[in-house]
Amino acid sequence: MLLSGGERPEVDGLLLPANVGHELALDLGVLLAETEFVVALDVDAFPLRDDWLERLLSPLSEGAQVSGARLNREYVHPCCWAMRKARFVERGHSFRSDYVPRSEGRDASGDVGEAISTAEAPDMHFFEATSKRGPGDIGTVFGGIVYHNFYATRFNATTDQTLDGVSAGDSVSAWDEALQRYVY
Numbered sequence: 001m002l003l004s005g006g007e008r009p010e011v012d013g014l015l016l017p018a019n020v021g022h023e024l025a026l027d028l029g030v031l032l033a034e035t036e037f038v039v040a041l042d043v044d045a046f047p048l049r050d051d052w053l054e055r056l057l058s059p060l061s062e063g064a065q066v067s068g069a070r071l072n073r074e075y076v077h078p079c080c081w082a083m084r085k086a087r088f089v090e091r092g093h094s095f096r097s098d099y100v101p102r103s104e105g106r107d108a109s110g111d112v113g114e115a116i117s118t119a120e121a122p123d124m125h126f127f128e129a130t131s132k133r134g135p136g137d138i139g140t141v142f143g144g145i146v147y148h149n150f151y152a153t154r155f156n157a158t159t160d161q162t163l164d165g166v167s168a169g170d171s172v173s174a175w176d177e178a179l180q181r182y183v184y
Helices: 022-032 052-061 085-090 114-120 168-183
Strands: 037-041 045-047 066-070 076-084 124-127 129-132 140-142 146-148
Touching: 022 037, 022 076, 022 085, 037 045, 037 052, 037 085, 052 066, 052 076, 052 124, 066 114, 066 140, 076 085, 076 114, 076 124, 076 146
Parallel strands: 066 124
Antiparallel strands: 037 076, 045 146, 066 076, 129 140, 140 146
C-alpha cells in the first residue's frame, strides 16, 4: 500500500505487510519510484538543513553516478544515498550485501549498498563525516547536511547489549542528544 507524504505530497511511502529487511526494502523503494533521482535516508538519520536534498543531488547533475555519506571505506552508505533511478535499473544494481555487479564477476560481501559504489567508482561524490559523537561512528554528521545515529536500529534499548564498543545506552543517549540539538 502506498501512503501519502503528508507535508511533502511528492513523497510516497510504501507500507509492506511484513518486515522484508533493509536490503529488499531499499530495492523495492528504488524500483517503485517514479522520479529521475532516488534517495535513501535511513530511519536513524535525518536532514540538518533545508537545502540538504539539493546539496545531495547536485553532484549527480555534475556527473557523479552516486552521491552521499562516506563511511570508513570507499563507498556511499545508504544512510544518505542518491542515484539516478535509470542508472540503478540499467546496471542491474541491488542493495543486497551479497550482490555482485555484472562487471565484477566475483564473490562479494559487504555492507548494504557497498557493491553499488564499487561498480560506480570512481564516479562518486562523498559527503565526509564532519563530526562524530563517538564511540565509533555513533552520532555522525555528514557534510553538515545529514545526521546518522548508526547502531540505533540494531539494539533493543531495554537490554545491555554492546556492538563494536557501543552500548545500547550510548546509542539512545546519542539519539536523544541529536534530537535536542538539531530538532527541538
